[in-house]
Amino acid sequence: MTGFARIDDCVLHYTFREGRGPAVVFLNSLGTDLRIWDGVVDALPTDLCLLRMDKRGHGLSETAPGDMARFAADAAGLMDRFGLSRALICGVSIGGMIAQELALSRPDLVGGLLLSNTAAKIGDAAGWQDRLFRIETDGLPAMADGVLDRWFPRAFKDGHPDMVAGYRTMLSRTDAEGYSNACRALAGADLRDRVGTIACPTVVIGGSEDGSTPPDVVRGLADAIPGADYIEIGGAGHLPCIQTPGDVAAPLMDLHRRIS
Ligand SMILES: O=C(O)CCC(=O)CC(=O)O
Numbered sequence: 478m479t480g481f482a483r484i485d486d487c488v489l490h491y492t493f494r495e496g497r498g499p500a501v502v503f504l505n506s507l508g509t510d511l512r513i514w515d516g517v518v519d520a521l522p523t524d525l526c527l528l529r530m531d532k533r534g535h536g537l538s539e540t541a542p543g544d545m546a547r548f549a550a551d552a553a554g555l556m557d558r559f560g561l562s563r564a565l566i567c568g569v570s571i572g573g574m575i576a577q578e579l580a581l582s583r584p585d586l587v588g589g590l591l592l593s594n595t596a597a598k599i600g601d602a603a604g605w606q607d608r609l610f611r612i613e614t615d616g617l618p619a620m621a622d623g624v625l626d627r628w629f630p631r632a633f634k635d636g637h638p639d640m641v642a643g644y645r646t647m648l649s650r651t652d653a654e655g656y657s658n659a660c661r662a663l664a665g666a667d668l669r670d671r672v673g674t675i676a677c678p679t680v681v682i683g684g685s686e687d688g689s690t691p692p693d694v695v696r697g698l699a700d701a702i703p704g705a706d707y708i709e710i711g712g713a714g715h716l717p718c719i720q721t722p723g724d725v726a727a728p729l730m731d732l733h734r735r736i737s
Contacts, residue, residue: 505569510535543662569715
């Protein structure tokens with residue numbers, strides 16, 4: 478079922494499938510929408526309960542300002558709407574930060590975490606300021622090639638030109654204000670002092686060719702969360718959910734079995 482739900486000040490777009498629990502909840506990266514999980518969902522058993530959502534300012538969700546806590550409250554509000562608890566939260570990049578924030582603020586909702594290509598702090602203030610300036614002066618379409626170079630390794634781009642063109646379109650059509658709001662949320666978010674208290678089973682995935690969250694940064698997150706496992710996907714860029722969805726679906730199902 479595809480639908481829309483008002484969570485406080487913002488109408489959010491989601492897809493929900495009832496099924497076997499624990500539910501799996503997917504949280505997207507910057508400049509993408511819930512379709513980045515299509516390949517992962519196709520590789521999962523068809524009887525699982527699944528919730529995907531477009532965070533505010535992305536996909537078909539409304540645009541409204543909000544920090545990392547607000548993004549997590551949106552996910553929590555949607556999960557509450559569907560009566561989900563102890564779910565397996567799978568987030569990539571900023572989606573992985575939202576997942577960490579959710580585990581810290583609403584541990585009742587989170588049974589396990591699959592954190593893909595993310596960290597407890599992503600980038601630095603100067604880098605985000607520069608990006609905000611470029612969005613305003615050049616616009617997202619003009620920035621797309623640079624972003625895609627961080628998302629996908631050269632060999633993947635050469636081998637899949639149509640797919641890469643499609644994701645360039647997804648990025649370029651993202652609402653500039655929504656994208657900028659998410660950049661501000663990233664600039665202001667630092668979970669490094671708090672992730673050591675995450676207590677649920679956690680798997681962290683990195684990509685050896687990730688140009689946005691390099692593998693040493695992602696491994697640092699796994700080191701900071703008690704008991705977390707780290708998996709590095711050789712040859713993967715920033716978005717293995719698109720590039721090699723089976724490499725995300727397999728640890729997701731292992732974790733699902735562990736928490737079931
Ligand atoms: O992808 C994200 O959610 C944030 C990390 C980032 O900066 C991605 C990019 O390189 O554009």
